[in-house]
Every structure is written in structure tokens, then in C-alpha cells.
Amino acid sequence: MWFKNVKPYQLTQPLSLDDEDLTRLLNEHAFRPCGSQDLATMGFASPFSQARGGNAMFHKVQQRYWFTVKKQEKILPAAVVNAELDEKVAQIEMETGSPVGKKARSDLKQEIQTRLLPQAFTKNSFTHGFISLGDNLVVIDASADGTAEAFLALLRKALGSLPVVPLSRSSLQSELTHWLTDAPPEQITLLEEAELKSTDDTQSVIRCKNVPLDSDEIRIHLDSGKLIQKVAFEYAESLNAVMTEDGAVKRLKFSDRIKEETDDIPKDQVEARLDAEFALMSAEICELLNYLKQALNLDSDGI
Structure with missing residues (x-):
């Protein structure tokens, strides 16, 4: 387990974590696979899940807590949806002799996506991060701000609050x-x-x-x-x-x-x-x- 990128944040006030409560809170926001009509789902998973290890929802070394967020997305290529949409629009226009309006076209696209979603493949991704209580640091292995913010948002939702700011709040x-x-x-x-x-x-x-x-x-x-x-x-x-x-x-x-x-x-x-x-x-x-x-x-x- 070696991070490739670091998005660093600093706790603005000391944080205390109780291991038993933390397990309960993380389990309340545990990962679940996509349902038939879900475009994506996200939740906490065991840091060892990718290695087929234990089921613990976090891992602690001294006062550093390691968390893993798993995200599952449905892969529904836009080209597939648009090709079927074009066929459907052409058929309707041929049958009615009238062009399909913007609202009707949008509704048709939604119907196609809803029908195809249960057949779509899924893609899993994992984001790792840790809280170091002794250093008042939160560190996320992410190259993009959006990925890091999604991790923080889920962790904040589970803990109830997470008072952090970027380690640097101005350009360096x-x-x-x-x-x-x-x-x-x-x-x-x-x-x-x-x-x-x-x-x-x-x-x-x-x-x-x-x-x-x-x-x-x-x-x-x-x-x-x-x-x-x-x-x-x-x-x-x-x-x-x-x-x-x-x-x-x-x-x-x-x-x-x-x-x-x-x-x-x-x-x-x-x-x-x-x-x-x-x-x-x-x-x-x-x-x-x-x-x-x-x-x-x-x-x-x-x-």
C-alpha cells in the first residue's frame, strides 16, 4: 500500500475517534453494489478488501486511521444510447411525419437509459486516505480535487463533522x-x-x-x-x-x-x-x- 498522490488537509481543531463508534458509523455508510437503476454507488469498504483480506472498515496504526472508499459505476456508453435514440427518433418521424421536439427527445433518451441500465457493465474504483490524529492531518491518495472532495464528504457524513481546510489555502x-x-x-x-x-x-x-x-x-x-x-x-x-x-x-x-x-x-x-x-x-x-x-x-x- 503505497500512495501515488497526496491531497493534504489540516484539521482545524483536534479530533478524537472511538474505535467501536467508528466501526458502527462506517458500517452505516458501507459500500453496496449498484442496483438495477443506479448509475453509481459509493461507500466505505475494508482497506484490505482489494487484497481479499479482513472485513474491518478501517485500519489503525498508532494514531493514524486508514479508510477506503469504494465506488461502483455503471458503464453505459453514450454512443450506444445515442445510436438507439437516433433510430427511435427516425422511426417516430417517419410514422408521424413530424419532427421530434427537444423535450420528447430527452424523454426518449431517459427511457432508453432506464431500459439499458440493468444490462450495463460495472466499474469499481477505490480511494484511500488516512487521518493522523497526532499530526492533525487528513491525507487522501487522489490526483483530482473532485475525488478528494467526494472522499471527505463521505467521511464527514459518517463522522457527523470533519473540520478540515486544505494544507495550503493560497498559491505557492x-x-x-x-x-x-x-x-x-x-x-x-x-x-x-x-x-x-x-x-x-x-x-x-x-x-x-x-x-x-x-x-x-x-x-x-x-x-x-x-x-x-x-x-x-x-x-x-x-x-x-x-x-x-x-x-x-x-x-x-x-x-x-x-x-x-x-x-x-x-x-x-x-x-x-x-x-x-x-x-x-x-x-x-x-x-x-x-x-x-x-x-x-x-x-x-x-x-
Whole structure:
């Protein structure tokens, strides 16, 4: 279990969780498969369900709680629906000699979708996240804001409240640009990848890869007023990632040194391996986020 992306949030007030109550609350919002007329369903599932492990609705290591949201969607291709709709509309127009109006066409489309839904295939997806009570952090493995917000909304619904704000509530363009023009924080090593964006009306974007960020080429873009949108970095020789101006951490990759710490756990001991991986991963992510909070002065964001 290794997150690939991090959408970080900070609790605005301390949170306490009772394991027994938490199990009950999550079970009240447990995942259920799509019914015949459901387009999609979403609910909590066991973090170990993808590995055919236990049935626990959360997993806890120290004061870090791991949650999994499962979503099931009906796959009903628009091309299939529209093709059948066009045939039906053509038939009606031929029989009546009159064009089918917009309202009637919409009603026909709805009828077709309702009839085809029970036959549609389903697609399952999983979103993982955790709450670290000791760090007042909520971390979601998501690359898109919508996915992260859906996870938070379901968790908030189950718990009754979840007072969180994004770890960074303002753009980090200036701070990330200073990493290039001045120097990065002590434990951050910049890698050869970045995205720069102009601040004028053109909004031009420059993406570079395998280019030293202290090169003349990059310096010219910085001198022209472009700011850093994304930059690849290594943290404390433990992970590589891309830091974005909205505070998200993407393309997270942990070092072999970290991953090798679970090598002595037999592969058939699935739950033990997942437990160890989560413990290592969540600790490293929290360490990184706490470091970034200090390095980027995020604690002054008004929390």
C-alpha cells in the first residue's frame, strides 16, 4: 500500500475517534453494489478488501486511521444510447411525419437509459486516505480535487463533522519559485523537471524535463517573470515527488531504502505486509507534510 498522490488537509481543531463508534458509523455508510437503476454507488469498504483480506472498515496504526472508499459505476456508453435514440427518433418521424421536439427527445433518451441500465457493465474504483490524529492531518491518495472532495464528504457524513481546510489555502507559486532563484529548504533536493507559467495575459506555460533547473535556459524564463507551477524534488533521500502550486504532492515514489523494510514479511501474509507498508508510508508522508508546513510557512495560513 503505497500512495501515488497526496491531497493534504489540516484539521482545524483536534479530533478524537472511538474505535467501536467508528466501526458502527462506517458500517452505516458501507459500500453496496449498484442496483438495477443506479448509475453509481459509493461507500466505505475494508482497506484490505482489494487484497481479499479482513472485513474491518478501517485500519489503525498508532494514531493514524486508514479508510477506503469504494465506488461502483455503471458503464453505459453514450454512443450506444445515442445510436438507439437516433433510430427511435427516425422511426417516430417517419410514422408521424413530424419532427421530434427537444423535450420528447430527452424523454426518449431517459427511457432508453432506464431500459439499458440493468444490462450495463460495472466499474469499481477505490480511494484511500488516512487521518493522523497526532499530526492533525487528513491525507487522501487522489490526483483530482473532485475525488478528494467526494472522499471527505463521505467521511464527514459518517463522522457527523470533519473540520478540515486544505494544507495550503493560497498559491505557492512564489515560494516554489524561490526554491529555484534562492535555494530550496535544507532537506529538499530539486530534480530536473518543472513547469513554469507566465503572469501576464498570455498565461504561457513552459514544461521542462531532464533540464538542470539552475541552467541559463530556466534562468531566462524566471527573469522574464514566469513562476513555478510544479517542481520535482527529492526529500531526505526517502522519496521523490512533484510539488504543485496548490499544495498537492503528485507522482509520489518511495525510495528502495524505505520499501525494503518490509522485505522480510512473507508475501502470503497479506494483512501483515499491508499493515507494515501503511505504517511506513503514512509516517513518511506525515513527516514530509510537517516539514513542508514549516518550510513553506503554512501554519500562518490562518488556522
